Amino acid sequence: MKKLLLFTVVMLLAAGAGLFALDAKFDKAYAEKLLKTVDKSLYPQIFKSSLTMTTFRNGREPLAYKYEIYSKGADKSLMKIVSPARDKGKKILLNGDNLWMYMPDVSRPIRLSRKQAFMGSTFSNEDLASSGWADNYNAEITQQKGTLILLVLSAKNREVAYAKIEMWIDDNAKVPTEAVYFGLSGKAIKKMEFSNPQTIGGLVRPLDMKMVDLIEEGAYTEVKMLTMEELQSVPEYMFDQSQMGR
Amino acid sequence: MWMFLKLAYGNLIKNRRTSLTILLVVFICVFVMEFGVAFMDGFKQKILGDYLNDTGHINIYDSRFYKEMDFTMNEYNIELKPGLIDSLKNQPGVAAVKPEINFGAIANTQTKNLDCMVTAIDAESAAKKYAKLAASVIKGGFITKKDDILVGVRGAALLNVNVGDKLIILSVDQFGSVNAAEGTIAGIFKTFSAQKDERSVICALPLAQKLLGMDNRVTKITVNLNDPLSASGASAAIGKILPPGAVAVPWQTGQAFLVSYIKLLDVSGLFICFLIIFGASMGIINSFLMNIMHRLPEFGALRAMGLGKLQMFLMIIAESFILGVTGTVLAIIPGTALVLYVQAHPFNYERMFKTMQGTPLGGMDASMGTVLVPLSIGVVILTGILISVIASSYPAWIAISKKPSEIMRVLE
Amino acid sequence: MRTQLAGIALRNVFKNKRRSILNMMTFAVSVFVLLMGLGMVKGQFNAIYERIIDLRTGHLKIYNKAYPAVKSTLPLDLAIDDPNAVVLAIKNVPHIKGASPRLIHDGLISNMKKKTGVLINGVDEAAEKNILTVYNNIEGSPLPVDGGQVLIGRALAKILDLKPGSPVLLFSQTVGNMNNLVDAGVSGVYSIGFDAMEKSELYVPLAFAQRLCDMENKATEIIIRLDRTNSTAEAKTAVAAILAAKFPGLTVVDWKEENADLFELAKAKMSSIGTFAGILLFLSFFIIVNTMTMSVFERTPEVGTLRAIGFDRKNVRDMFMMEGFFLSIFGVLLGYVLAAPFIYYLNVHGLVLDVMKVASNSNMPMTDVLKAYNTPSDWIMSGLVCIIAGVLGSYFPAKMASDTNIVKALQRGVR
Incomplete structure (x- = not known):
């Protein structure tokens, strides 16, 4: 019996060492740099892209949108709804911390609250409006599984949406594969899965994402990037809420 | 019999002053009784009438919407197929059919946001179907155009908007996405509920349908009947002509608490009516008692002259009967007139109590009228006459049960 | 004569x-x-x-001075610091039968399948038993002093199909607007015969709510019960005097102001x-x-x-x-x-x-x-x-x- 126990402990230690032993290079500085790279890959510079966003909820028809997006830097993007037909012409503008919705037959853009869900998805407006993580989170690498490393982001202050984000990152491609968002209590609230990494604009970016709402069973939103091209410039008026009707 | 009435009449004429005083007592008591009872009926009518008119006698929902009422799932709605509203209107006993959508939303102006509850109503003859609400508009007009919006007076102040201004309503559409629609403020209403005046918004149906992506669809069809009490039966008939998946819910089921509430009103109302009737009856009894006691010597003399016990008993009762009937009839005439007047011109408590804000019970306000219910009037008339007769039987019994010599000695 | x-x-x-x-x-x-x-x-x-x-307001409530004007938004940043010191200071005011700090904020409750909005009341149930009657008719057990337990209304239990022992998730945002989610269990189900309140109000231990909202040793209000309603004006004056002297940032309101509409x-x-x-x-x-x-x-x-x-x-x-x-x-x-x-x-x-x-x-x-x-x-x-x-x-x-x-x-x- 004692032998068996000892054997188990040894095996566990061995397995643990193999799985979780961190390479020496994964220090604090590396982690911070990696986070900045991830930020760059998720929030490209000047781009035009199109994507579909489909939300699934138990007992409901899937809610599918197709957007055409112009973005500049991490904190500015304009999303135009291409389909469904009933919402065609609607635009959503992300400008720093602010989110605006424009509708063709409403005289002025409407400012949306950060707490609201984004267009019926499992993303909150806040999830979209946050302009990269490096500003608000300290990064630390705590685990390594082959080429995957676990980047743990902890909030620098208590005024951000999530207290902690655990992000699995492919160290070779420098793209995330999964991110789990935690509340202050340490309980997971949402989980994002990244897939289909492609090289666009010199960086490998995950083109598909799936955001799972852990509070509501069966609720998740799938984002699929259809096209993505780097632009030389985007006119500034695009990101001005007073010009959204143009 | 005729003789007793004649004799009684003679007595009444002789004791003119006493008779008039008793008549006055009967008159006032019956008058007050009638008014009190009619007022209580008015109170009940207010609950049954006003409140139920607002919430609907029968409400038609998609059965899934009704099952999950607490979650207001707008995706479970009813399509307004051609002819559906008309066939509902043509059901026997139906007074009005009102398609509606109720949903939570955010009213938005350039600088302000206000969480509100929106009721979208059919603009066609809206002012007639929602007469109470239409009457509460203090500025502007009622819903007439397809993008009309009404806001309450407190909401208007919070949003800093006025009649003619544009207002954006933001909500989650039936597909689950965020949507907005813009309308024009057609009017501002002031009800007697502070909460409604702040958080309630009324808009035209097409505006809400556009906002919620519910073209030609509603979440609720309200059917009002000529007789609210027939809702249970009528809902069964209506259920048969509804599209599959829709249910008709009579108020007795949908607002079950109201049944108990009305019962409570009945109990407390009866209690107060009982107190009024009790007080009035005591007044009448006392007057008769005093009158007859005072005249015991006279009755003694009559007995001594050979009037039989039964004859004298009947004579006294006949006197009271005449007084009771006369007083009651005299009271019922102006009583009914007053009841009808107050029915047409209800007391407005708001004027009486400036601070009054009214009740959350739907469209109830601070005005309070009476209602003429034939049955109640009958009860009052019967009570007036019966009390008069019964009130005199006790002294009459004393008068006949004593020996003539005994009662004559009562004279002081 | x-x-x-x-x-x-x-x-x-x-x-x-x-x-x-x-x-x-x-x-x-x-x-x-x-x-x-x-x-x-x-x-x-x-x-x-x-x-x-009995059910909701008690006779008096103490708030941060800026709180009542924006009460409907349930702000967490306008709180009472060290509420226990306040309770201690007013405890001996004549007519006060009980006083207890509370932390109130809006949030979501989920049975993992469905979620619905609720008002989360962080309370000290043992103390509030002397103050409110909500806790008189409970199926299950009372709330502990701390820990992830909730007391929900009968109507809410029906909507979300919950009973004592059922696991739930509580979601809320902290004072810094950070998202927070916690596991909890239904300790009990209260019945008061008032659906509107049974649907929307749930109770959790105060210490638990403080952690949920990231408000250690803070409360949004202090609820006070008097020996009888007639003493309201007298007790209010006395409490107001103590607040003015020791806690100038706080104010006291009575049940009439608290529930003006009703x-x-x-x-x-x-x-x-x-x-x-x-x-x-x-x-x-x-x-x-x-x-x-x-x-x-x-x-x-x-x-x-x-x-x-x-x-x-x-x-x-x-x-x-x-x-x-x-x-x-x-x-x-x-x-x-x-x-x-x-x-x-x-x-x-x-x-x-x-x-x-x-x-x-x-x-x-x-x-x-x-x-x-x-x-x-x-x-x-x-x-x-x-x-x-x-x-x-x-x-x-x-x-x-x-x-x-x-x-x-x-x-x-x-x-």
């Missing part, structure tokens, strides 16, 4: 016992009816606001039922006047005799009015005696109405007991009304009687 007249009047009252008893009965019945009527009317009014005090509603209800009290008042007054009138008219011959033996008009009038006065005093006292047991029963036990057991779906919190509520002022008022009616009721006929020609008055005696 005055005392002599009073003596004669008193003797007259006792002389004609039957007539006096009849008159007194009129007064007694009027007092009885008035007391019952006023009691029932006020009882209805009282029932609503006492229930609100209070107005109750007043509206009261005024309509008050009309009935008015009708009763009028009726009593009239009946008394009339009875006295009849009683005095009958005695016109007596007036003649009195005048013949040398009473002047004023003497006669005064004598009758004094009789009216004595009769009403005795009548009112008789009425008090007769009404006392009924009033006691209605005030203490009330009428139990089974119909109200199912009335929980209402907008108003209602009870199944219809209680009367009588204050000493009711007794004084109903008594005074009857005495004034009695004196006035004898004044007019007495004046008429005394104005009558002596011979004519005497003639009426031998008709």
Whole structure:
């Protein structure tokens, strides 16, 4: 019996060492740099892209949108709804911390609250409006599984949406594969899965994402990037809420 | 019999002053009784009438919407197929059919946001179907155009908007996405509920349908009947002509608490009516008692002259009967007139109590009228006459049960 | 002369016992009816606001000064620091029966399948048992001092299909707007017969709520229960004085301010039922006047005799009015005696109405007991009304009687 126990402990230690032993290079500085790279890959510079966003909820028809997006830097993007037909012409503008919705037959853009869900998805407006993580989170690498490393982001202050984000990152491609968002209590609230990494604009970016709402069973939103091209410039008026009707 | 009435009449004429005083007592008591009872009926009518008119006698929902009422799932709605509203209107006993959508939303102006509850109503003859609400508009007009919006007076102040201004309503559409629609403020209403005046918004149906992506669809069809009490039966008939998946819910089921509430009103109302009737009856009894006691010597003399016990008993009762009937009839005439007047011109408590804000019970306000219910009037008339007769039987019994010599000695 | 007249009047009252008893009965019945009527009317009014005090507001609440103006948004940043120090400071104010800090914020509850918005009340249940009646009827166990346990309403339990022991998730945002999610278990289900509240309000241990909202040792309010509602103004002044001296950032509001809307509603209800009290008042007054009138008219011959033996008009009038006065005093006292047991029963036990057991779906919190509520002022008022009616009721006929020609008055005696 004692032998068996000892054997188990040894095996566990061995397995643990193999799985979780961190390479020496994964220090604090590396982690911070990696986070900045991830930020760059998720929030490209000047781009035009199109994507579909489909939300699934138990007992409901899937809610599918197709957007055409112009973005500049991490904190500015304009999303135009291409389909469904009933919402065609609607635009959503992300400008720093602010989110605006424009509708063709409403005289002025409407400012949306950060707490609201984004267009019926499992993303909150806040999830979209946050302009990269490096500003608000300290990064630390705590685990390594082959080429995957676990980047743990902890909030620098208590005024951000999530207290902690655990992000699995492919160290070779420098793209995330999964991110789990935690509340202050340490309980997971949402989980994002990244897939289909492609090289666009010199960086490998995950083109598909799936955001799972852990509070509501069966609720998740799938984002699929259809096209993505780097632009030389985007006119500034695009990101001005007073010009959204143009 | 005729003789007793004649004799009684003679007595009444002789004791003119006493008779008039008793008549006055009967008159006032019956008058007050009638008014009190009619007022209580008015109170009940207010609950049954006003409140139920607002919430609907029968409400038609998609059965899934009704099952999950607490979650207001707008995706479970009813399509307004051609002819559906008309066939509902043509059901026997139906007074009005009102398609509606109720949903939570955010009213938005350039600088302000206000969480509100929106009721979208059919603009066609809206002012007639929602007469109470239409009457509460203090500025502007009622819903007439397809993008009309009404806001309450407190909401208007919070949003800093006025009649003619544009207002954006933001909500989650039936597909689950965020949507907005813009309308024009057609009017501002002031009800007697502070909460409604702040958080309630009324808009035209097409505006809400556009906002919620519910073209030609509603979440609720309200059917009002000529007789609210027939809702249970009528809902069964209506259920048969509804599209599959829709249910008709009579108020007795949908607002079950109201049944108990009305019962409570009945109990407390009866209690107060009982107190009024009790007080009035005591007044009448006392007057008769005093009158007859005072005249015991006279009755003694009559007995001594050979009037039989039964004859004298009947004579006294006949006197009271005449007084009771006369007083009651005299009271019922102006009583009914007053009841009808107050029915047409209800007391407005708001004027009486400036601070009054009214009740959350739907469209109830601070005005309070009476209602003429034939049955109640009958009860009052019967009570007036019966009390008069019964009130005199006790002294009459004393008068006949004593020996003539005994009662004559009562004279002081 | 005055005392002599009073003596004669008193003797007259006792002389004609039957007539006096009849008159007194009129007064007694009027007092009885008035007391019952006023009691029932006020009882209805009282029932609503006492229930609100019992269920929700307590008698007084202490807030951060800036809180009441924006209360509907449930701000967490306008909190009370170190609420226990405040409770300690006001604990000994006269009439305070209990005081307890609370933390209130909006959030979501999920049974993992469905979620719905709720008001999360962080409370110290053991302390609040002395303050509110919400905790009186609980299926399951009371809340612990700390830990992830929630007490939910019966209506919410029904909607989300929960029972004691069921696991739930609670979601809320912290004072810094950070998202927070915690596991919890349903410790108990409370029933208060008021659906609107049972659906929307849930209770968690205060310490747990403080962690959920990231507000260690803070509260959004302190709820205070007094020994009786009548002491509200007095206790409020005392608490306000302590706050001004020691905690200048805080303010105290009473249950009326706290629930202005509901209070107005109750007043509206009261005024309509008050009309009935008015009708009763009028009726009593009239009946008394009339009875006295009849009683005095009958005695016109007596007036003649009195005048013949040398009473002047004023003497006669005064004598009758004094009789009216004595009769009403005795009548009112008789009425008090007769009404006392009924009033006691209605005030203490009330009428139990089974119909109200199912009335929980209402907008108003209602009870199944219809209680009367009588204050000493009711007794004084109903008594005074009857005495004034009695004196006035004898004044007019007495004046008429005394104005009558002596011979004519005497003639009426031998008709």
